Amino acid sequence: MSVRAPSLCVVTTTVPHQLSGGVRPAPGPAADEGLARRLKALACTAPLHDLDARKANLAGEYSVYAMAEIALAAIDLVTLNMDFDTGADHDQIISRLLPRIAAQAPGRPAPEHERVGRWVLENLINVGSVDRGFRAVYGTFGADGAYVRRDYDFKLIEEVPGRDGTVYLRTTDEAVNVLVGALDTDVTSAQIAAEVKLEVLINRGRLADAQLAAEQARYRTVQYAETLRRALDATRRNVRAVDWIRTVPDMIAEALDHVADRYRHENAILTNIRKARDESEDPEHKRRAAELVDIVKDCIRRHTQLQSRLLEAGPIFRAEQDRQAFAAPRGGALVGMLDLYGQLVAPVLPLPVEQATRVTDAWFARGTGLRTPASVRVTDLVDALLTPPVEREHLGAEMPEPDLVATPDDSRFSEEQLETALELLDLPHDAPRRLSGLLAEARRLDPELPYLVALLAVHAASPPVGTAYRQGEERLLFAVDDGTELDDPEFGGADLIVGTARLDAAGMAAERSEAA
Amino acid sequence: MSDQRDGESTQPPAAAPGPAAVTPGDAADAARLVSFGLQPKLLPARDIEYAELIRRYREEPLFSRLADAVAAGLGLVVLEVSARAGMALAAGEDSVFAVRMGDYSRRAASDAGDRFLHGLAHLATAAMAFPRPEDLADDAYIGRVTVNGIDGFLRQACRRLEERAEEQGENTDPATDAPGLEAAWRVYVRRSSTGATKDARRLAGSTTGIVGKAVSFLVDSGFLQRTGDESGGTYRTTARYQLQVRDMAGSAAMAELLDLGIVPRPGESAALMPAEEGEDLGLVAGAGLPFHS
Numbered sequence: 001m002s003v004r005a006p007s008l009c010v011v012t013t014t015v016p017h018q019l020s021g022g023v024r025p026a027p028g029p030a031a032d033e034g035l036a037r038r039l040k041a042l043a044c045t046a047p048l049h050d051l052d053a054r055k056a057n058l059a060g061e062y063s064v065y066a067m068a069e070i071a072l073a074a075i076d077l078v079t080l081n082m083d084f085d086t087g088a089d090h091d092q093i094i095s096r097l098l099p100r101i102a103a104q105a106p107g108r109p110a111p112e113h114e115r116v117g118r119w120v121l122e123n124l125i126n127v128g129s130v131d132r133g134f135r136a137v138y139g140t141f142g143a144d145g146a147y148v149r150r151d152y153d154f155k156l157i158e159e160v161p162g163r164d165g166t167v168y169l170r171t172t173d174e175a176v177n178v179l180v181g182a183l184d185t186d187v188t189s190a191q192i193a194a195e196v197k198l199e200v201l202i203n204r205g206r207l208a209d210a211q212l213a214a215e216q217a218r219y220r221t222v223q224y225a226e227t228l229r230r231a232l233d234a235t236r237r238n239v240r241a242v243d244w245i246r247t248v249p250d251m252i253a254e255a256l257d258h259v260a261d262r263y264r265h266e267n268a269i270l271t272n273i274r275k276a277r278d279e280s281e282d283p284e285h286k287r288r289a290a291e292l293v294d295i296v297k298d299c300i301r302r303h304t305q306l307q308s309r310l311l312e313a314g315p316i317f318r319a320e321q322d323r324q325a326f327a328a329p330r331g332g333a334l335v336g337m338l339d340l341y342g343q344l345v346a347p348v349l350p351l352p353v354e355q356a357t358r359v360t361d362a363w364f365a366r367g368t369g370l371r372t373p374a375s376v377r378v379t380d381l382v383d384a385l386l387t388p389p390v391e392r393e394h395l396g397a398e399m400p401e402p403d404l405v406a407t408p409d410d411s412r413f414s415e416e417q418l419e420t421a422l423e424l425l426d427l428p429h430d431a432p433r434r435l436s437g438l439l440a441e442a443r444r445l446d447p448e449l450p451y452l453v454a455l456l457a458v459h460a461a462s463p464p465v466g467t468a469y470r471q472g473e474e475r476l477l478f479a480v481d482d483g484t485e486l487d488d489p490e491f492g493g494a495d496l497i498v499g500t501a502r503l504d505a506a507g508m509a510a511e512r513s514e515a516a
Numbered sequence: 517m518s519d520q521r522d523g524e525s526t527q528p529p530a531a532a533p534g535p536a537a538v539t540p541g542d543a544a545d546a547a548r549l550v551s552f553g554l555q556p557k558l559l560p561a562r563d564i565e566y567a568e569l570i571r572r573y574r575e576e577p578l579f580s581r582l583a584d585a586v587a588a589g590l591g592l593v594v595l596e597v598s599a600r601a602g603m604a605l606a607a608g609e610d611s612v613f614a615v616r617m618g619d620y621s622r623r624a625a626s627d628a629g630d631r632f633l634h635g636l637a638h639l640a641t642a643a644m645a646f647p648r649p650e651d652l653a654d655d656a657y658i659g660r661v662t663v664n665g666i667d668g669f670l671r672q673a674c675r676r677l678e679e680r681a682e683e684q685g686e687n688t689d690p691a692t693d694a695p696g697l698e699a700a701w702r703v704y705v706r707r708s709s710t711g712a713t714k715d716a717r718r719l720a721g722s723t724t725g726i727v728g729k730a731v732s733f734l735v736d737s738g739f740l741q742r743t744g745d746e747s748g749g750t751y752r753t754t755a756r757y758q759l760q761v762r763d764m765a766g767s768a769a770m771a772e773l774l775d776l777g778i779v780p781r782p783g784e785s786a787a788l789m790p791a792e793e794g795e796d797l798g799l800v801a802g803a804g805l806p807f808h809s
Contacts, residue, residue: 159722339649362768362769368734371613
């Protein structure tokens with residue numbers, strides 16, 4: 001960094017002269033703004049280079065790992081796993097990084113791979129610093145031509161509080177812009193372009209390129225959601241802070257149009273890729289198409305989530321409006337009452353920190369309440385110090401041995417029988433079976449077993465979908481009656497078709513969190 | 517100071533037989549009342565003796581004058597004496613009961629940035645608890661705050677300033693050798709809002725850690741009551757907090773601000789209007805609501 005910056009200076013100091021030549025003197029430090037911007041972009045990459053430079057200092061032989069590569073992969077993962085509400089989970093990111101780390105050094109033990117992953121992630125957060133961020137110094141020329149060194153503070157991955165009190169990761173704008181790609185373009189138009197490209201690519205059967213484009217489209221979708229999340233957050237927090245006459249309704253309308261448009265678009269793409277997936281002969285093509293289906297499905301899921309947030313915004317605003325604006329004022333003289341935000345917080349924040357501290361100090365001195373100072377007498381102190389510490393009973397009183405009576409095992413079936421039956425019913429999801437066949441097979445294993453199998457099958461006719469949904473099960477046993485009569489020496493009734501349904505656990509989890 | 521003590525001026529003539537009526541027992545009772553007031557979490561409704569002394573204070577002008585004198589002698593200001601707030605006392609600046617920043621946080625004593633952040637956390641907590649002037653005036657109002665809500669609210673305000681600075685093409689990066697001139701909001705933005713720790717506790721140096729420290733301190737001051745764990749901890753305000761903010765903290769901070777030559781505009785009407793160009797932060801005065809989640 002420090003080596004390169006001066007050489008950049010030499011190249012570009014001529015630029016201001018060309019630009020401002022004859023027009024007007026540069027009004028401020030805007031003249032070398034372009035240079036400053038590039039220096040900042042360059043600074044954002046420094047932590048990654050730094051990782052590779054510092055790996056030699058680690059205890060152990062870590063030079064085999066490409067740290068910058070792992071770091072970029074981590075940033076990509078966090079960006080992709082950022083949810084509308086929260087962010088990516090620490091452990092989840094580590095576990096997804098592991099395959100790449102393991103591939104770099106297959107001979108090393110797994111705990112070491114994990115240690116490397118954690119080291120990289122911690123360094124991207126910069127856990128050691130108070131601010132948990134990075135600082136780079138760069139120089140600019142001020143309005144008066146004086147050279148000023150300035151501090152540029154930035155973060156790559158930041159930690160945000162989740163609703164349930166846990167800590168999540170989000171990539172910052174700096175990281176997305178510089179490290180994920182130059183994405184600070186108009187989100188909407190960039191997305192449309194990417195999707196048109198995607199369609200063309202799919203039509204031509206170029207699936208490798210299509211996957212790249214689809215992944216880019218997803219980055220943009222995430223970014224779009226992030227922009228809207230912030231706007232909605234502000235709306236929820238503070239009704240009058242947001243222009244509800246023009247800006248927000250326009251934005252919501254625009255976003256809803258966007259969602260409707262994308263939804264239609266992505267469904268069309270989905271149909272196309274599914275066709276490509278099903279018709280393709282080449283297994284590699286098939287695999288890629290299947291991956292694409294997953295990506296586009298994820299895009300659709302994110303859009304749907306965004307849409308439900310958009311629809312909630314109106315009612316939230318109206319409820320707050322009722323509470324604040326239309327509540328009857330309670331008599332009382334308002335004259336002289338302080339508007340804490342408008343008259344204190346808002347004017348304090350733009351002040352230089354030195355001056356702002358005077359105001360906050362005054363608040364602190366008068367606004368925190370009082371404490372009764374503890375006073376110590378020497379005699380008490382001596383007593384306290386000489387008193388032997390109380391033996392603490394870690395385990396508590398001894399428990400009396402409980403008098404247990406063995407209850408007779410009156411179960412109809414044994415554990416092994418249940419296990420065998422469940423094994424029998426553990427059917428592949430694409431090959432359901434008739435109950436008659438299952439009963440015959442069970443009878444060969446154990447004459448008692450058909451009763452248990454029949455019982456389980458009858459239960460499966462009304463599968464516990466709600467429970468499976470709540471518990472995030474991935475598979476569910478079901479049974480359907482198609483009218484065929486059961487031909488069996490012991491049982492009568494319908495010859496049920498018994499099969500296993502696969503459930504979209506990830507989708508259900510997303511829906512649950514949305515409903516919460 | 518407060519309406520409760522107006523009784524002094526309308527005292528019935530029969531209640532004042534002469535100055536000699538004060539006995540050492542009365543003085544002990546007055547001091548007892550002040551000592552109750554020094555236990556901010558204690559409420560008269562929970563303690564018969566306390567309630568009885570409050571009643572005496574409000575009915576016997578001599579006794580109230582005596583209790584006021586005891587408080588004044590200890591360097592305390594009586595904000596209100598009532599059944600709802602008990603004897604609400606505030607510490608005078610040089611009083612032994614005053615809280616000092618250095619005792620509050622060791623880091624804040626040495627680090628200018630931390631000092632500001634701790635003070636700001638307290639200021640923002642009050643701003644979120646009483647978002648509008650009406651809320652501060654209304655004795656029956658109970659404010660609700662959450663730790664994450666306060667942090668989010670401050671971050672939002674800072675982001676606005678950041679956007680405005682960007683629009684104006686202003687370079688807000690501070691000069692390396694003059695950290696005191698850095699804009700206050702930048703100090704807040706730079707600090708991470710949370711962080712993972714080994715023992716799963718809140719990272720003390722993060723902004724939610726700092727806000728969390730502020731609210732739990734206010735709980736111990738009898739100013740807030742914890743109501744739940746959502747959003748980093750939810751709290752509701754007490755009558756004492758309202759009194760403290762209204763009668764003590766607000767004016768002190770305002771005076772300091774005016775001393776710096778900054779004259780904030782008085783509260784504007786609550787009409788729903790889009791923010792005008794050049795408006796403070798683009799926020800209409802009185803904005804700022806607790807989180808909904």
